[in-house]
Amino acid sequence: MPGSYPYGETVRILRTGDSPGRGPRGQPLPGLDESFDLVGCVVTPRAETPQVGGDQQQARDTVVVGWTVYVPSSQPSHARLPLKTTDKVKVRGVDCDITGEPGDWGRSPFTGTRGVIQFAADRVTG
Helix, strand or coil: CCCCCCCCEEEEEECECCCCCECCCCCECCCCECCEEEEEEEEEEEEECCCCCCHHHHCCCCEEEEEEEEECCCCHHHHHCCCCCCCEEEECCEEEEEEEEEEECCECCCCCCECCEEEEEEECCC
8 A cells, every 4th residue: 555645534533641630529630632633544434244134134234333544654643653542533523433453554575665554443322
């Protein structure tokens, strides 16, 4: 995959900094907003196919549950990566959880160029 995508999308990583302490009732205070944008990303729909003949298949065949996001290696925010387990992401105006561990494609054995970072973004429900 190339180092940048001229028609890629911008996704926002929603990150809260460390708590500065506890409030009067002993609850942790929220940290500062450390959110940042990832520009030029490729965003593809990710689907979940229900088990054949199962209860979920009675009314539908395939359900889009979120997106797979590919972050280009030319990303200026690469210094803020890797993503944290507490991060959220806003994709196409929808708040999402980052599911699983992001995958780093490393370097190409053919060209030596840096690969993308890929992660799953699931819609927040409930």
